[in-house]
Amino acid sequence: xxxxxxxxxxxxxxxxxxxxxxxxxxxxxxxxxxxxxxxxxxxxxxxxxxxxxxxxxxxxxxxxxxxxxxxxxxxxxxxxxxxxxxxxxxxxxxxxxxxxxxxxxxxxxxxxxxxxxx
Amino acid sequence: xxxxxxxxxxxxxxxxxxxxxxxxxxxxxxxxxxxxxxxxxxxxxxxxxxxxxxxxxxxxxxxxxxxxxxxxxxxxxxxxxxxxxxxxxxxxxxxxxxxxxxxxxxxxxxxxxxxxxxxxxxxxxxxxxxxxxxxxxxxxxxxxxxxxxxxxxxxxxxxxxxxxxxxxxxxxxxxxxxxxxxxxxxxxxxxxxxxxxxxxxxxxxxxxxxxxxxxxxxxxxxxxxxxxxxxxxxxxxxxxxxxxxxxxxxxxxxxxxxxxxxxxxxxxxxxxxxxxxxxxxxxxxxxxxxxxxxxxxxxxxxxxxxxxxxxxxxxxxxxxxxxxxxxxxxxxxxxxxxxxxxxxxxxxxxxxxxxxxxxxxxxxxxxxxxxxxxxxxxxxxxxxxxxxxxxxxxxxxxxxxxxxxxxxxxxx
Numbered sequence: 260x261x262x263x264x265x266x267x268x269x270x271x272x273x274x275x276x277x278x279x280x281x282x283x284x285x286x287x288x289x290x291x292x293x294x295x296x297x298x299x300x301x302x303x304x305x306x307x308x309x310x311x312x313x314x315x316x317x318x319x320x321x322x323x324x325x326x327x328x329x330x331x332x333x334x335x336x337x338x339x340x341x342x343x344x345x346x347x348x349x350x351x352x353x354x355x356x357x358x359x360x361x362x363x364x365x366x367x368x369x370x371x372x373x374x375x376x377x
Numbered sequence: 378x379x380x381x382x383x384x385x386x387x388x389x390x391x392x393x394x395x396x397x398x399x400x401x402x403x404x405x406x407x408x409x410x411x412x413x414x415x416x417x418x419x420x421x422x423x424x425x426x427x428x429x430x431x432x433x434x435x436x437x438x439x440x441x442x443x444x445x446x447x448x449x450x451x452x453x454x455x456x457x458x459x460x461x462x463x464x465x466x467x468x469x470x471x472x473x474x475x476x477x478x479x480x481x482x483x484x485x486x487x488x489x490x491x492x493x494x495x496x497x498x499x500x501x502x503x504x505x506x507x508x509x510x511x512x513x514x515x516x517x518x519x520x521x522x523x524x525x526x527x528x529x530x531x532x533x534x535x536x537x538x539x540x541x542x543x544x545x546x547x548x549x550x551x552x553x554x555x556x557x558x559x560x561x562x563x564x565x566x567x568x569x570x571x572x573x574x575x576x577x578x579x580x581x582x583x584x585x586x587x588x589x590x591x592x593x594x595x596x597x598x599x600x601x602x603x604x605x606x607x608x609x610x611x612x613x614x615x616x617x618x619x620x621x622x623x624x625x626x627x628x629x630x631x632x633x634x635x636x637x638x639x640x641x642x643x644x645x646x647x648x649x650x651x652x653x654x655x656x657x658x659x660x661x662x663x664x665x666x667x668x669x670x671x672x673x674x675x676x677x678x679x680x681x682x683x684x685x686x687x688x689x690x691x692x693x694x695x696x697x698x699x700x701x702x703x704x705x706x707x708x709x710x711x712x713x714x715x716x717x718x719x720x721x722x723x724x725x726x727x728x729x730x731x732x733x734x735x736x737x738x739x740x741x742x743x744x745x746x747x748x749x750x751x752x753x754x755x756x757x758x759x760x761x762x763x764x765x766x767x768x769x770x771x772x773x774x775x776x777x778x779x780x781x782x783x784x785x786x787x788x789x
Contacts, residue, residue, distance in 0.1 A: 283651050283654060283655065288650070288651060288654045288681060289681065291654045291655075291657060291658050292654065292657075292677050292678070292681050294658070294661065295657055295658070295660075295661060295674060295677065296674075296692070298661045299666070299670070299671075299674055299696075302665075302666050303699075309664050309665040309666075310664055311664065312664065339664055341664055357661065358661050358662075358663075
């Protein structure tokens with residue numbers, strides 16, 4: 260199967276650093292290192308552009324003109340992006356679940372396939 | 378103090394209270410008063426030692442100290458200049474007892490801001506470290522000199538210059554965007570502080586553990602404070618916990634270095650390990666890999682491997698390769714060769730080093746020769762092994778390291 264490109268958009272606030280609660284069992288620790296390995300490996304194999312976080316403020320252009328934005332009143336703003344190279348949505352989702360999406364306490368991640376330029 | 382009738386103060390009470398008080402007063406009166414504030418806090422602590430001994434520890438020791446320090450500061454500034462009136466007007470009541478203060482509380486807030494002041498980009502990196510040790514960890518100049526293997530005069534000069542610099546540039550308490558912009562510098566200083574403890578080949582165990590604990594204490598504030606918490610700091614904190622878990626087993630009772638393959642894995646600190654793994658999970662929120670993510674990953678691989686032989690050396694070699702790509706230091710190449718030797722054998726390891734040029738600053742370092750001696754020994758190149766072993770032994774910075782090398786590099 261050929262590889263396709265996917266754009267990941269983070270919406271809402273980024274997950275912060277809540278202090279962990281109860282100590283994990285050895286079994287749980289093994290699962291943690293497995294997830295971490297998957298996540299680390301995704302940087303070599305699937306993440307073609309790690310993207311960036313976006314500044315909280317910007318400008319919004321529309322037919323009505325220019326406004327300061329984005330939409331402070333909106334519940335969710337786009338906080339960052341990343342570009343993946345994967346064979347399927349399933350693979351792209353697995354990459355994100357091992358990584359940032361596994362940490363989401365609020366907000367969401369949207370994965371959209373990029374249509375190649377012809 | 379601990380034998381006072383009101384019972385013991387928590388460990389390092391005065392040292393940590395020093396940091397809290399300075400941070401609190403700087404918040405009130407400004408960074409430009411830093412020198413006067415430090416002197417006043419010092420004065421209050423000396424007064425406490427005099428008074429608390431005979432009378433016992435007061436019910437609210439932190440409020441007592443705060444009051445004494447604030448009064449000393451006002452005396453100092455009143456006699457010094459006319460700004461005293463302004464200072465008094467800005468004065469505020471004593472703080473609540475901070476001992477039980479929890480995450481994100483006001484005390485953390487003040488310490489965090491003070492840490493970011495200490496890491497001002499206008500200061501040399503070494504001075505940032507010294508300033509953090511003085512102000513946030515509450516060490517005296519002699520104690521800092523002892524811990525950083527320098528002279529007291531040097532520490533004193535650095536501190537004086539750093540305070541002057543902060544005053545001259547009118548350094549303000551950082552907030553918002555400034556906090557986030559300075560975060561990488563703060564992480565570097567915390568990393569430096571940790572390594573002063575963890576990697577030191579000269580300090581004794583107690584001192585090393587103490588520096589590591591201080592680094593973990595301050596990094597925890599940065600990793601949990603809502604204004605700056607992010608996954609990269611979580612990675613840094615993870616690597617600190619994972620390394621610190623093994624700290625106690627790196628030397629034997631006689632003070633000799635115990636190599637990783639000889640360490641008793643069952644005596645690694647399980648609690649630290651699990652805390653480290655949890656922070657590692659938080660670290661996965663990052664959008665890109667940093668050196669802290671890679672170093673934490675390596676530490677985790679070692680920490681969770683059931684034995685030296687069952688360690689995933691291939692993976693560790695890959696992580697070192699990635700580190701070298703981020704930060705082209707020959708140290709990463711050297712570390713990678715050590716992992717490769719376990720994964721693929723000494724020949725592959727030597728080959729990986731063939732094109733690496735030993736830099737000038739590592740010319741006389743024992744580690745380079747020690748690794749080469751070991752690789753050549755295992756590859757059966759007895760003559761080359763001897764040459765490097767002798768060079769490593771000559772350069773060994775301590776008796777303990779020389780003994781460990783001699784044991785490891787024994788050539789029959």
